[in-house]
Amino acid sequence: MIGILRFVGLMNAAVWFGATVFFTIGAWPAFFSQEMRHLLGENNYPYFSEAIAQIVITSYAHLHLVCSIVALLHAAAEWLYLGRNLPKFGWGLLLTLFFCGLVTGYGLQPKIKELHTRKFARNYAPEVRKAAAESLPLWRGMAQTINIAMIAGLAVYVWRVAHPVTTAKFVAPIKFQS
DSSP: OHHHHHHHHHHHHHHHHHHHHIIIIIIHHHHTSHHHHHHHOTTTHHHHHHHHHHHHHHHHHHHHHHHHHHHHHHHHHIIIIIOOOOOHHHHHHHHHHHHHHHHIIIIIHHHHHHHHHHHHOTTSOHHHHHHHHHHHHHHHHHHHHHHHHHHHHHHHHHHHHHSOOOOOSSOOOOOOOO
């Protein structure tokens, strides 16, 4: 059981970290690259590249949520099964990563999607469209900044899962007899 528990925790951490690194460093810049501009064409590029990004971001937010819940359950299972308390730093790190994912996926991204709609919808006034176009990079930047911070936090989390502190809490100390 201990081996399975450790394997689940390590695989979850690896998937979570790998997905975050790939999305932040690999996929996200690709949506706004010159190759995407060339593929979609000048008329379609600004609208459809962001729309495609929104679809992928939704999947990424769901994956992040699932991985963070599995990590929290894994920490609780280690506590219950092995009697190993996760230090306050570990719980704080997991909860911070969980809430960062919630903020990014379910707080910032809906706002980015709304601004994207306002920027390109013809039924909004020109000043509303201009204001949305000006604030959109700020909101995207905030989301990317949180993703980069999550990479750092997840690197620490992967390290902690791969190198658990092994303390025997319930074993009596050995008594030497002379």
